[in-house]
Amino acid sequence: MSGVCTVPRPVQLVIDDVGWREGWDASADGGPFRAGVDRLLGPADYAAVAELGAALGIRPQCAMVLCEWDRRNTCADYPTTTFAGRAWDNRDRLGPWLDETVAVIRENGAHVEFALHGVGHEHWENGQRTRAEWLGAGADDRWPPDVLAGHAECFRRLMRQNGLGGKGGETRLPVSFVPCAFRYLWDKDDAESTGACMARQGVRYASTPYSSCTFVRADLLAEDGGFDHDLFVLDRGNSGISYKLYDTVPAASTPNSICGIHWPNLLRPDPTENGAAVARWADYLASLRDNPEVMLARTMPETVSQWFHWRFTTLRDRSDQWHLDLAAIPAKAWDLGLILPLVVKHAAAATIRSADCDILASWRRGDWGFTALLPRDGRAGTFRLGPEPAAGRLSEPGTCDLLGMARYGSSVALRLRVYGTQSIVWSGDRPASLSLAGSGARLDQMETVGNEVRIRLVGDPVHGSESELVVIGGHQ
Numbered sequence: 001m002s003g004v005c006t007v008p009r010p011v012q013l014v015i016d017d018v019g020w021r022e023g024w025d026a027s028a029d030g031g032p033f034r035a036g037v038d039r040l041l042g043p044a045d046y047a048a049v050a051e052l053g054a055a056l057g058i059r060p061q062c063a064m065v066l067c068e069w070d071r072r073n074t075c076a077d078y079p080t081t082t083f084a085g086r087a088w089d090n091r092d093r094l095g096p097w098l099d100e101t102v103a104v105i106r107e108n109g110a111h112v113e114f115a116l117h118g119v120g121h122e123h124w125e126n127g128q129r130t131r132a133e134w135l136g137a138g139a140d141d142r143w144p145p146d147v148l149a150g151h152a153e154c155f156r157r158l159m160r161q162n163g164l165g166g167k168g169g170e171t172r173l174p175v176s177f178v179p180c181a182f183r184y185l186w187d188k189d190d191a192e193s194t195g196a197c198m199a200r201q202g203v204r205y206a207s208t209p210y211s212s213c214t215f216v217r218a219d220l221l222a223e224d225g226g227f228d229h230d231l232f233v234l235d236r237g238n239s240g241i242s243y244k245l246y247d248t249v250p251a252a253s254t255p256n257s258i259c260g261i262h263w264p265n266l267l268r269p270d271p272t273e274n275g276a277a278v279a280r281w282a283d284y285l286a287s288l289r290d291n292p293e294v295m296l297a298r299t300m301p302e303t304v305s306q307w308f309h310w311r312f313t314t315l316r317d318r319s320d321q322w323h324l325d326l327a328a329i330p331a332k333a334w335d336l337g338l339i340l341p342l343v344v345k346h347a348a349a350a351t352i353r354s355a356d357c358d359i360l361a362s363w364r365r366g367d368w369g370f371t372a373l374l375p376r377d378g379r380a381g382t383f384r385l386g387p388e389p390a391a392g393r394l395s396e397p398g399t400c401d402l403l404g405m406a407r408y409g410s411s412v413a414l415r416l417r418v419y420g421t422q423s424i425v426w427s428g429d430r431p432a433s434l435s436l437a438g439s440g441a442r443l444d445q446m447e448t449v450g451n452e453v454r455i456r457l458v459g460d461p462v463h464g465s466e467s468e469l470v471v472i473g474g475h476q
């Protein structure tokens with residue numbers, strides 16, 4: 001045994017209302033509230049998110065509002081998405097900032113998650129604004145399903161216009177969602193609940209303050225997580241920061257698995273000074289890691305998987321070994337593919353060895369070590385924590401999702417989801433060969449330096465690309 005080992009609570013940063021070009025509030029005239037700041041928002045404000053993600057080795061989630069990215073006045077086809085309705089004309093807002101912004105998103109897929117918030121954030125009929133885009137005031141104040149489907153279609157068209165539609169003909173919505181104005185209808189028996197509507201559109205994860213949800217019928221799995229149809233919804237609580245305040249961090253450590261804020265909180269009035277706000281946020285988030293029971297999750301799929309492990313997996317230290325038991329994880333979470341290998345947190349110098357668990361990766365963040373592992377039978381396993389140097393393994397997974405592992409004789413295949421450009425590292429015993437299989441991600445570069453193999457992979461910046469890293473020899 002070598003000190004503490006935990007199944008930590010994941011924390012994911014979620015930033016709302018990213019996407020507005022004009023920051024100012026137009027609500028007094030019936031328009032949108034927007035970001036509530038009196039300046040234009042542009043490439044430097046997206047770069048701030050990427051810079052924060054890179055500093056911490058995470059993928060902060062941007063809940064996007066896309067109407068002001070509209071290059072072809074597509075929103076006019078969905079008149080309830082904007083104040084202007086069918087007369088919507090976005091031409092005056094277009095400019096070099098938009099191509100530059102899209103480039104920031106595409107080049108930083110490893111450190112920015114592009115998520116769904118809405119098209120125009122509210123619902124308008126004949127110039128009359130009602131909060132909000134996906135639901136009105138409650139269960140009896142809802143928008144017709146075809147109107148909601150139209151908003152989703154509009155969002156997809158805006159993604160496609162901007163080169164974020166991915167390969168092939170069909171553009172998928174992002175997998176993560178934040179309901180506008182936190183208006184959310186939760187009813188497991190209602191096919192028009194917000195969760196049912198979003199799950200039908202391919203959305204998998206949502207986060208919102210439960211205090212703002214309209215709960216009709218909901219069987220929560222725990223006080224801060226549950227399913228609404230096939231959508232998994234996490235409680236984000238309340239960070240206590242006004243949405244329009246520049247450069248502000250919460251007064252206390254976030255107690256939830258979601259740290260939810262708004263875009264200006266991470267910015268400065270002068271965008272050339274954004275770095276100061278980013279540094280403040282990097283310090284705040286890094287400080288959450290001082291708690292041995294907390295981790296900054298690298299991605300949203302890791303957040304959700306780890307939430308299940310944190311809530312339902314038991315880790316006990318018994319007769320010189322750590323014992324893991326996953327039997328209490330709800331079957332629906334497995335069925336929906338939400339469960340990834342669990343992440344345990346331990347001393348940075350300690351390494352994990354196991355006879356009955358697959359060890360996918362071990363990496364360091366701050367003063368801590370993290371190891372992703374999964375019992376081979378999917379239910380229970382044991383491991384030892386010791387000072388011995390690790391056998392060959394992935395020692396830096398970047399912000400790739402670690403999906404699983406298969407063994408074939410002396411080779412292993414690590415299944416990864418690669419977002420954007422990722423620099424990953426294999427270290428320890430040098431493998432006989434290392435290659436990428438599958439048509440998902442692209443192997444851009446590979447070099448061996450000492451006992452490290454440094455690999456650069458490129459995948460889709462929004463949805464990620466799934467591939468297998470095939471390692472022959474050198475793995476224990």
Ligand SMILES: [Zn+2]
Pocket residue numbers: 016017117121179180181
């Ligand atoms: Zn919002």
